[in-house]
Amino acid sequence: DIQMTQSPSSLSASVGDRVTITCRASQSISRFLNWYQQKPGKAPKLLIYDASNLQTGVPSRFSGSGSGTDFTLTISSLQPLDFATYYCQQSYSTPYTFGQGTKLEIK
């Protein structure tokens, strides 16, 4: 199975900050990497697919990059609605695996 490791596990930041979350795969997954945002009690929401493609309706302050084993999610200017937990997920092969999550909290 492909292991996905996110860092950091938690992060405190302020509105307006630029934030970067990283995700590392245990083997190359090309660009089959996706990012989700989840708020308490809600289903995950797709933000970025195939490493860098912004899902329709997602604000442009979210961006993704990377290929192979190393990927990043960047939020250019944090907004109050962005405080949530973020997960990366590989869709290169089954079993599809997720990172452990990064909880983004208000400083």
Add this chain to the structure above:
Amino acid sequence: DVQLVESGGDLVRPRGSLRLSCAASGFTLSSDAMSWVRQAPGKGLEWVSGFSGSGGATFYADSVKGRFTISRDNSKNTLYLQMNSLRAEDTAVYYCAKHRTRSGLSCFDYWGQGTLVTVSS
């Protein structure tokens, strides 16, 4: 609009069985790849099982292989997850999710609201 609505979650005793349903609308379920993803209380996301849209191949996580069965009723546009021999560690919110591409090797672009399965005596 695409909508996924899960149902069937309940409190069940260890070694018991349960069938979850996911009613789809806004697209033809038989043509698209679908998966079940679960989330134990306070934990992260875990993919459980999936159906490819082309050919209908099925896939399972090792943790549920031999105990869970994914299926679909095309006439009802509904996805199912039959769960047998349930264990305490199967306690979770179960989401059905649609893949962006028919092959299934893609992100989950739509999710249901989830249904809670609790396994406890």
